[in-house]
Amino acid sequence: MIKILLADDHNLVREGLRRIIEESEGIEVVAEAENGRDALQLIKEHKLDVAVIDLSMPGIDGLEVINILRETNPELPVIVLTMHEEEQYVVRAIEAGAMGYLTKRSAAEQLVSAIKKVHGGSRYLTPEAAELLALRLATGTRGQSPLDSLSTRELQVLRRLAMGRTNREIAESYCISIKTVDTYRLRILKKLNLRNNADLSRFALQNKLIEG
Secondary structure, X not given: OEEEEXXXXXXXXXXXXXXXXXXXXXXXXXEEEOOHHHHHHHHHHOOOOEEEEOOOOOOOOHHHHHHHHHHHOOOOOEEEEEOOXXXXXXXXXXXXXXOEEEEHHHHHHHHHHHHHHHHOOOOEEOHHHHHHHHHHHHHOOOOOOHHHHOOHHHHHHHHHHHOOOOHHXXXXXXXXXXXXXXXXXXXXXXXXXXXXXXXXXXXXXXXXXXXX
């Protein structure tokens, strides 16, 4: 029996994923988390075979969970299941150590296959994600996109600022100080050569970091 952790901050999403998984023989969801901190705690408490983790969770998000697991539980394969299809997220998730990358729209058809494949020691990428990675390697474009200059946390803060979140809301979401959020904001503006939050929002739309 392949034992699974599901981590996503939306109850309905987890319910849907659990139904998909448990319709397949030999796979069982033994733990669920609505944020990264709970996911890490549950991983300590359960003997798991695969973790399925969303990128956009409050507090410790999916990328941070993967980075922590690379140090604490490197043998546990992680599948990223997310709404994000952009190159930045695919590349950062794989570089962090994810063994699989799926979008939520492909979950119904591909999640069970992905779980079985990563459990067997192989990677599983959607065709779109694989194409993005192949293109990045073939063209050697790493470092040429303005977004490549941002750290993962800066990318996260950029998205939330572009979505209209206040510094206080972002600080509470990531359990950091408001002053730290403003420091990130100033770094982002400088690195991207932008002037204000309105510019950030336009930049995020143009680069498909948020939906219009």
